[in-house]
Amino acid sequence: MPFIPHTEAETKAMLDTIGVDSIEQLFDEIPAELRTTKLNGIATALSEMEISRLMSERSEQDPHLQCFIGAGSYEHHIPAAVWELTTRGEFYSAYTPYQAEASQGTLQLLYEYQTMMAEIMLMDVSNASLYDGGSALAEAVLMAVRSQRKKTTKRVLMPRTVNPNYRRTVRSIVSSQNIELIELDYDKESGRIIIEDNLVDNNDISALIIPQPNFFGVIEEVDTLTNWAHEHNILVIGVVNPIAMQLLKAPGQWGEEGADIVCGEGQPLGIPLSSGGPYFGFMCCKEKLVRQMPGRIIGRTVDIEGKQGFSLTLQAREQHIRRSKATSNICTNQGLMVTAATIHMSLLGADGLARVAAASHKNTLSLISQLKKITGVKTVFNSPCFHESVLQISRPATTVLDELARHGILGGYDLGNDYPELGSAIMVCATETKTEADIAAYHSAMQIVMHEPAVASNDQ
Amino acid sequence: MLIFEHSIDQRRNPSQSPTEMADISDLPTSCLRDTPPNLPAVSEMQTVRHYTQLSQKNFSIDTQFYPLGSCTMKYNPRACNKLAMLPGLLRKHPLTPAQYNQGTLACFYELQEILKDVTGMKAVSLSPMAGAQGEFAGVAMIRAYHHARKDDGRSEILVPDAAHGTNPATAVMCGYTAREIPTDINGDVDLDALRAAVGPQTAGIMLTNPSTLGVFERKISEIATIIHAAGGLLYYDGANLNAILGKVKPGDMGFDVIHMNLHKTFSTPHGGGGPGAGPVGVSERLIPYLPVPMVDHDGRSYRLLTEMDCPASIGRLSAHMGNTGVLLRAYVYARLLGAEGMERVADYATLNANYMMARLKDKGFDMAYPERRATHEFILTLKRQAKELGVTAMDIAKRLLDYGVHAPTTYFPLLVPECFLIEPTETESKYELDAFVEAMAEILQECQRDAERVKAAPHTLPVRRLDDVRAARQLDLVWKNPTQAVSS
Numbered sequence: 001m002p003f004i005p006h007t008e009a010e011t012k013a014m015l016d017t018i019g020v021d022s023i024e025q026l027f028d029e030i031p032a033e034l035r036t037t038k039l040n041g042i043a044t045a046l047s048e049m050e051i052s053r054l055m056s057e058r059s060e061q062d063p064h065l066q067c068f069i070g071a072g073s074y075e076h077h078i079p080a081a082v083w084e085l086t087t088r089g090e091f092y093s094a095y096t097p098y099q100a101e102a103s104q105g106t107l108q109l110l111y112e113y114q115t116m117m118a119e120i121m122l123m124d125v126s127n128a129s130l131y132d133g134g135s136a137l138a139e140a141v142l143m144a145v146r147s148q149r150k151k152t153t154k155r156v157l158m159p160r161t162v163n164p165n166y167r168r169t170v171r172s173i174v175s176s177q178n179i180e181l182i183e184l185d186y187d188k189e190s191g192r193i194i195i196e197d198n199l200v201d202n203n204d205i206s207a208l209i210i211p212q213p214n215f216f217g218v219i220e221e222v223d224t225l226t227n228w229a230h231e232h233n234i235l236v237i238g239v240v241n242p243i244a245m246q247l248l249k250a251p252g253q254w255g256e257e258g259a260d261i262v263c264g265e266g267q268p269l270g271i272p273l274s275s276g277g278p279y280f281g282f283m284c285c286k287e288k289l290v291r292q293m294p295g296r297i298i299g300r301t302v303d304i305e306g307k308q309g310f311s312l313t314l315q316a317r318e319q320h321i322r323r324s325k326a327t328s329n330i331c332t333n334q335g336l337m338v339t340a341a342t343i344h345m346s347l348l349g350a351d352g353l354a355r356v357a358a359a360s361h362k363n364t365l366s367l368i369s370q371l372k373k374i375t376g377v378k379t380v381f382n383s384p385c386f387h388e389s390v391l392q393i394s395r396p397a398t399t400v401l402d403e404l405a406r407h408g409i410l411g412g413y414d415l416g417n418d419y420p421e422l423g424s425a426i427m428v429c430a431t432e433t434k435t436e437a438d439i440a441a442y443h444s445a446m447q448i449v450m451h452e453p454a455v456a457s458n459d460q
Numbered sequence: 461m462l463i464f465e466h467s468i469d470q471r472r473n474p475s476q477s478p479t480e481m482a483d484i485s486d487l488p489t490s491c492l493r494d495t496p497p498n499l500p501a502v503s504e505m506q507t508v509r510h511y512t513q514l515s516q517k518n519f520s521i522d523t524q525f526y527p528l529g530s531c532t533m534k535y536n537p538r539a540c541n542k543l544a545m546l547p548g549l550l551r552k553h554p555l556t557p558a559q560y561n562q563g564t565l566a567c568f569y570e571l572q573e574i575l576k577d578v579t580g581m582k583a584v585s586l587s588p589m590a591g592a593q594g595e596f597a598g599v600a601m602i603r604a605y606h607h608a609r610k611d612d613g614r615s616e617i618l619v620p621d622a623a624h625g626t627n628p629a630t631a632v633m634c635g636y637t638a639r640e641i642p643t644d645i646n647g648d649v650d651l652d653a654l655r656a657a658v659g660p661q662t663a664g665i666m667l668t669n670p671s672t673l674g675v676f677e678r679k680i681s682e683i684a685t686i687i688h689a690a691g692g693l694l695y696y697d698g699a700n701l702n703a704i705l706g707k708v709k710p711g712d713m714g715f716d717v718i719h720m721n722l723h724k725t726f727s728t729p730h731g732g733g734g735p736g737a738g739p740v741g742v743s744e745r746l747i748p749y750l751p752v753p754m755v756d757h758d759g760r761s762y763r764l765l766t767e768m769d770c771p772a773s774i775g776r777l778s779a780h781m782g783n784t785g786v787l788l789r790a791y792v793y794a795r796l797l798g799a800e801g802m803e804r805v806a807d808y809a810t811l812n813a814n815y816m817m818a819r820l821k822d823k824g825f826d827m828a829y830p831e832r833r834a835t836h837e838f839i840l841t842l843k844r845q846a847k848e849l850g851v852t853a854m855d856i857a858k859r860l861l862d863y864g865v866h867a868p869t870t871y872f873p874l875l876v877p878e879c880f881l882i883e884p885t886e887t888e889s890k891y892e893l894d895a896f897v898e899a900m901a902e903i904l905q906e907c908q909r910d911a912e913r914v915k916a917a918p919h920t921l922p923v924r925r926l927d928d929v930r931a932a933r934q935l936d937l938v939w940k941n942p943t944q945a946v947s948s
Contacts, residue, residue: 045798313935348476
C-alpha cells in the first residue's frame with residue numbers, strides 16, 4: 001500500500017488490541033446516511049515510474065521561451081547549493097518551530113534571515129515571512145491602519161504605479177474592513193506618482209504606499225514622498241524589490257525619517273519562477289510598530305543554563321493565542337522559501353547580490369537601447385528606471401508578443417489591460433541570466449515582427 | 461555560531477554571481493545607497509556546512525516520529541518534491557500566456573477535479589496559499605453571498621469553543637464578530653446553545669469535522685439544518701480531512717464551503733512553517749464568488765479564469781495562482797494514491813490513532829473522551845498526573861524530546877486541561893507507535909521516581925528549556941555586530 005507500512009499481521013494485532021473486528025468498525029460513529037460510497041472521479045493509482053513519466057512529459061510539452069518578462073517575478077541564477085540544502089529532510093519535513101528545543105535549526109536560520117532583511121532594508125526589525133508580495137502589502141495596509149487608530153477614517157493612498165495584481169490582492173483582502181483605498185495617478189512623462197495638494201484637506205489619511213522601483217521600473221522620488229507623508233502624519237509603506245535595494249537607497253533612509261513599514265516579494269532571492277509560487281512576502285518595520293506586525297517573529301534568548309537559543313516571540317499578537325484579537329489570521333507562512341532565501345543571500349553576499357542587480361540593470365538598458373532603434377518602438381517615460389522598462393510599439397502589443405513567442409522569445413508583459421492609456425505598450429526586463437546573444441536574438445526577432453529589414457552585421 | 465560570525469571581509473564566491481560589477485553610472489547618485497548591506501561574507505563551503513549543521517538541530521518527519529495533533533505530519537514522498545521541481549516546470553514565468561503553459565495548467569485542472577470529488581463540492585479554486593487564507597476566502601465568499609442578496613444585516617460568525625485560533629481571527633478579518641458556541645460533555649457541539657445563539661444576525665458557522673477534540677461531530681446534519689433554517693451558511697475547516705478521506709464528503713454533510721490543507725491531507729511538506737496551500741471548494745450557490753485565478757478546460761486547451769471571467773469573485777488573494785509548487789506536489793501525491801489509496805489513508809490513520817489510544821489507556825493514561833472512538837487523533841489529559849505528581853503536560857512533552865519523539869500538540873484545544881492532542885498519521889508503523897507508548901509509560905514512572913528530572917527536560921537537545929519571557933521582554937530580533945557597535 002503506498003506510504004502505509006502495515007502488514008496484515010500487524011493490522012490484525014492492532015485491531016485485537018483495540019477490541020474490534022475490522023477497520024470499518026472504527027467509523028461506526030459516522031451516521032450511515034452520510035457515508036460515501038465511492039470516489040468516482042479519481043483515477044486508479046499510478047506507480048512512481050508512471051507518474052514520473054507523466055510529469056516529465058508535462059514539464060517538456062510546452063516550447064521553451066527565452067524569458068524577458070519581469071513584472072514582479074524575476075529570473076535570476078540560483079546557486080545549486082540553495083535547493084540542495086533547502087530540501088534536506090530536516091528543513092523540508094519539519095513543522096512550525098513551536099517546540100523550540102527541537103527546532104533550533106529552523107529558528108536560528110529565521111533569526112539570521114530577519115537580520116539579513118533588516119540589513120538590506122535598513123529597518124529595525126523583520127518578521128519571519130508572509131505569503132507573497134501582494135498579500136504582504138495587504139497585511140502592511142491593515143497594520144498601518146491598526147497603528148493609526150486615532151484617525152477617524154481609514155484611508156490609504158495606493159498609487160497606480162504599484163503592481164496591478166498587488167492592488168487587486170489588497171482590495172480583496174482589506175475590502176470588508178471599511179478601509180478606503182485611494183488610487184493616485186502617475187505623471188505621463190516621468191511615470192512617477194503624482195501627489196495632489198488637496199489630498200490631505202481633512203488630515204485623515206493613514207498611509208501612503210511607495211513602490212521602489214515602481215511597477216514600470218521607474219525610480220520614484222522616495223525622499224520627497226516620504227517627507228511629504230510624514231509632514232502630514234501619514235505612515236509610509238515601502239514596497240520594494242530586494243535585489244534593487246542592493247544598489248538603491250534603502251527604505252530606512254528615505255527622507256528625514258525613513259519608511260515606517262517595508263514589504264515586498266522575496267522571490268528574486270533564490271526562488272524559482274515556478275508559475276508564480278510558492279514565493280514569500282517579507283515585512284520589516286520600525287521597532288515602535290513591532291507589536292502591530294503580523295506573522296511569526298523569532299527572538300534570541302538564553303536557556304536555563306545561560307546558553308544562547310532561539311524561540312518564537314511576541315506570540316501574544318498571533319491567532320493561536322489571541323484568537324479574534326490577533327493582528328492577522330496568518331498561521332502557516334512560507335518557512336521553506338525563507339530557508340532558500342537565507343542560504344541564497346549567504347552564498348552571494350552583498351557583493352554578489354549587487355553584481356546581480358547591476359548586471360540585470362545593464363542588460364535591460366542594453367536591450368532597450370537596441371529595441372528602440374527599431375522603427376515603431378520607443379521608450380515611454382523620461383525618468384531613470386531600474387532593470388525594467390516600458391516600451392510603446394506601433395503594432396498591437398498582443399500581436400507582437402504572440403509573434404515574438406513564435407521566435408522563441410517571451411517578449412514582455414502587455415500593459416493593455418491595466419494601463420490602456422499607454423496605448424500599445426509592453427514592459428521588458430533582461431536579468432543577469434541573459435547573454436549578449438540572447439539580447440541580440442530578441443532584437444532580431446523584434447525587427448522581423450516590426451517588419452524592419454534585418455541588417456547583416458557585416459554591412460554596418 | 462551565527463552565519464555572520466563566520467564572516468570575513470572581502471571573502472566572496474566568484475562563481476555564484478556575474479564576474480564584473482556592471483556600470484550603473486546612469487542612475488542618479490541621489491537614489492543610490494551609500495553602503496552595502498551588512499550580509500555575511502562566507503565561502504560556499506562555510507555556507508553549506510553552517511546550514512547543514514543547523515538542519516541537524518531540527519526534529520523532522522524524515523528523522524523522528526512527529527505525532528503533532530491537528531497537523532497531520534505524515535511522510536512527504538520524495539517523488540512529489542522531485543517531480544514538482546523538474547526544470548521545465550520551475551522556469552515558467554507566472555505571466556507566461558496560458559497557451560505556453562499547458563503542462564502545468566493540466567495538472568492544476570486535474571487537481572481541481574480530484575479535490576471536487578473527495579470533498580463533494582461543486583467547484584474548487586486552488587489559489588489560497590495556506591489554511592488561514594483558505595478560511596479567509598471561505599468567509600469572504602459567505603459575506604459576498606449575503607451581500608449579493610442584499611442581506612447585509614448578518615454580523616456574526618459562530619465558532620465552537622474548541623476551534624482553531626485561525627477561525628475567530630478569520631471571522632474578524634472578514635468584518636464579522638466571532639461568537640463562541642460551547643461543547644457538550646461528549647465532545648459534540650451543544651445544540652441547545654447553538655439554537656439559542658442562531659438568529660437573523662448569523663452569517664454562518666465555522667466547523668471542523670472531525671472536530672479538534674478528535675471525535676466525529678455526530679449531530680452535523682442537525683447543525684446544518686439549524687444554520688440553514690436561519691439563513692446562515694456552513695463553513696468546513698478542512699484541517700482534519702485526513703480522517704474522513706473517502707469516507708464522508710463535506711458536501712454531503714451539508715457544508716457550503718470548505719478549505720483543504722494540502723500540507724496536511726495531501727502530504728506536501730510543512731517546511732518548518734510553510735508554504736502550505738489552502739484550496740477552497742463550494743456548493744452551487746457560492747460558485748460565482750470563488751477566488752481567481754482558476755483553471756478552465758474547453759476540451760482542447762486549458763486557460764486561466766480571471767477577474768474578467770468571474771466578475772462576482774471575491775478577487776485575488778495573491779499576485780498569481782498561489783503556491784503553485786505546493787499544488788504540483790499535492791497533484792503527484794493524489795495520483796500516486798489513486799481512489800483506493802485515498803480511502804486507505806483514512807482507514808490507517810484511524811487505525812493508528814485508536815490503537816495508540818487503547819495502548820495508552822492500558823498504561824494508565826486518561827483520555828478526554830474515553831467513551832468515544834478516536835478519529836485520526838485523540839486527546840489525552842494529564843490533569844490527574846499534574847495534580848498527583850506535580851508535573852505538567854509541558855514537562856512530559858519536553859521529556860518526550862529526549863526519547864527522540866516530537867511532542868504531541870500541547871494545551872490545545874484550550875478546553876481540555878493539561879492535554880496532549882495526538883495524531884500518529886497512517887504512515888507510521890506499529891513499531892513507532894509502540895515505542896511512543898513505551899516512552900510515555902517510562903516517563904510516567906520517572907515522574908513518580910524523580911519528577912525533577914522530568915521538569916528539567918529536555919536534557920539531550922541542542923538547548924535546554926528557553927527563557928521565553930526574556931525573549932519577549934528584551935527583544936533581540938536582529939543580530940547587531942558587536943565590533944561595529946563599539947566603533948560607532
